C-alpha cells in the first residue's frame with residue numbers, strides 16, 4: 265500500500281513535472297505544445313490529486329485541484345493511477361471534458377512516449393541536445409522527488425530525520441542545470457535555479473559527467489576522485505540527500 | 518633517502534607552490550577500472566574537499582610522515598585514522614613483529630604470544646579479567662554486542678546518535694545501501710550526554726535491553742566532538758546496573774591515546790567490556806575485546822572467529838606496542854604534543870582573524886573554523902594545509918603520535934599560517 269501511494273504521488277508530482285519539462289524544452293514539442301490549451305486534472309480516489317496545464321505561455325503542473333480543468337479524470341485508486349501512467353490497465357473515468365479526450369489519446373500519449381524515450385536506460389540518442397535533455401530530466405526528477413520520498417518512504421524518512429538542515433545546491437557547471445533541495449524546520453522542499461543560500465554543493469563538471477553518475481557508469485566516489493563531480497560544505501546533507509535520491513529507482517524505473 | 522634529506526618540493530607543484538598529484542590521479546583512473554569506486558570506504562575521495570588538493574596513493578611512510586606517489590612528503594595528522602601511534606616503521610614494534618614472523622605467524626595452531634598478550638592486557642587494564650583477539654574494530658564491537666545478548670537473553674542495543682562502531686549492518690545508519698529494516702530494528706539511538714534519554718529508552722524497553730555501547734567521549738564526524746558532562750558516566754553506570762544492561766565501551770578509536778588502562782580510566786568509570794583496535798598494534802592488524810569476570814562464561818559461549826585472527830606477528834607487535842606506550846607514558850606525551858600544536862594553531866588562526874575551534878581530546882582533536890557554518894572555509898583551509906605538506910582532513914578528528922616532534926609542530930604551524938593567508942586571499946572577508 266505504502267508503495268502504491270508513494271508511486272502515485274511521484275507520478276503526479278514528478279512525472280507530470282517531467283512532462284511539463286518535455287513540453288517546454290524538447291524540440292519536437294516546444295512549439296507544438298504552445299498551441300495546446302488544456303488543463304488535465306487527475307484524482308485517485310483515496311489518494312493524491314494533481315494537474316498539468318498546457319497553454320501558449322508554456323506547460324505548468326501542480327498538486328491538488330486546478331482552478332479550471334478542461335479535462336478531469338478519476339482513477340479508482342492509487343494502483344489504477346499508477347497503471348495509467350504505465351499505459352496499462354483500465355482507462356481513467358472522465359468526469360469532465362469527455363469531448364476533449366482525443367487530446368489524451370493523441371497529444372498527451374505522444375508526450376508521454378517522448379518522455380519514456382528520453383528517460384529509458386541505455387537508449388541511443390539522435391543528438392547531443394537530446395542526450396543533454398535526458399540528463400536534465402533525470403536531475404529534475406531527482407530534485408522533485410526528494411521532498412516526496414523524505415516524507416513518505418519509511419527509509420527515506422529516517423534518512424531525512426538524520427539530515428542536517430540547510431540548502432543543497434545541485435548544479436551542472438556548464439550551466440546545463442541548476443536546482444536545490446532544502447531542509448528547514450524538519451521539512452524538505454526543492455526547486456530550480458540558484459538558491460539564495462547554500463549549505464552544501466553537489467556540482468557536476470558538465471551534463472556528461474552528471475549522466476555518467478546518474479546512470480551508474482561511475483560511482484559517486486569515483487566521479488569525485490576523477491573530477492567529474494564535486495561536493496563541498498555540509499557533506500552529510502549531500503550524503504543523505506543522495507541516499508534519498510537513490511531510492512527513487514524503487515518507484516520509478 | 519631518509520626523511521631529513523627528502524625535499525618535499527621534489528613533487529610537482531602548481532603556480533602557487535601547492536602540490537599537484539598527477540600520479541595519484543593516474544592510479545585512481547586505473548583503480549576505477551578494476552575496483553568499484555576506485556578507493557572505497559573512509560579512504561575514498563568524497564571527504565577530501567576539494568579532491569584535487571589531496572593525494573590518493575602513498576608508497577612510503579616513516580615516523581610521522583608519509584610520501585605520496587608523486588613524491589610529496591606530508592606530516593601525517595590522520596595517523597592511518599588511528600592505528601599509527603608510535604610512528605610508522607617504529608623499530609621496536611617492527612622488530613617484535615619480524616622476530617615473531619620468523620618463528621611463525623598465521624598457522625594451524627595458536628601461538629604462545631597470544632597468551633602473553635592477554636596476560637599483559639589483563640595486568641594493564643583494570644577492568645580486564647580476560648582478553649579475546651580479532652583483527653578489525655568491528656570484529657570486537659560485534660563480539661561485545663553478541664556477548665551482551667548472550668549474557669542477558671535480550672535483543673536491544675542502545676547506542677549514541679552519530680556514534681560509529683564499524684560497518685556491520687546493525688551498526689550502520691538506516692538508509693544505506695544493502696541494509697534492511699531488520700538490521701536496525703533492535704538498535705536504539707539516543708543523543709550523547711543525555712541521561713534522560715537513556716533512562717527513557719531503558720524504561721520503554723524494560724527487560725529487553727541487552728547492551729549499551731558508546732565511545733568514551735563523543736567523536737562523530739562533521740561535528741564538534743564532545744567530552745562527557747560531569748556526572749554523565751556515573752549516571753550511565755547506575756542506570757545500566759539498575760536495568761541489568763551490559764556496559765560496552767568502544768575504545769577502538771581513542772584506546773591507548775587517552776589512558777593505557779582504557780579511556781574510561783581517564784573519566785573515572787568502569788564498563789563491563791572494552792573494545793580496542795587501531796592503536797593497539799601500531800598498524801599491525803589486531804583488535805581486542807577485554808571484559809569483566811562475570812562475562813567470561815558468556816563470551817566463551819559466543820562463536821566468533823576468523824581465518825587471520827590467530828596471526829602471531831600482529832600479537833607480538835601489539836605486545837611491543839603497549840609496552841612501548843607504557844615506557845614512554847604515551848598518553849601524557851600525546852596530550853602535551855597535541856596541546857602545543859593546538860594552542861599554536863588557534864593563535865595562528867587568530868592572527869589572521871579566524872576562529873579555530875578545537876574540541877575533543879588534544880591527542881585526537883577535532884577542529885573547525887567557526888567563521889563559516891557550512892564548513893566550506895574549513896574544508897579549503899584543510900586542503901591548503903594538505904597541499905603544503907600537513908595532511909589534514911576536514912571532517913574527522915585528527916590523531917597525534919609520539920613521533921610528532923617539536924620540529925614537526927613548528928613546521929605544521931608555518932604551513933597553517935600560509936594556508937590561512939591563502940584562504941584569506943581567496944575568500945576575502947566573506948565565507949566560502
Ligand SMILES: Cc1ncc(COP(=O)(O)O)c(C=O)c1O
Nearest residue numbers: 653654655681682683767769770
Ligand atoms: C569508535 C570506532 N569503533 C569501531 C570502529 C570500526 O573499526 P574497524 O574499521 O577496524 O572495523 C571504528 C573505526 O573507525 C571506530 O572509530
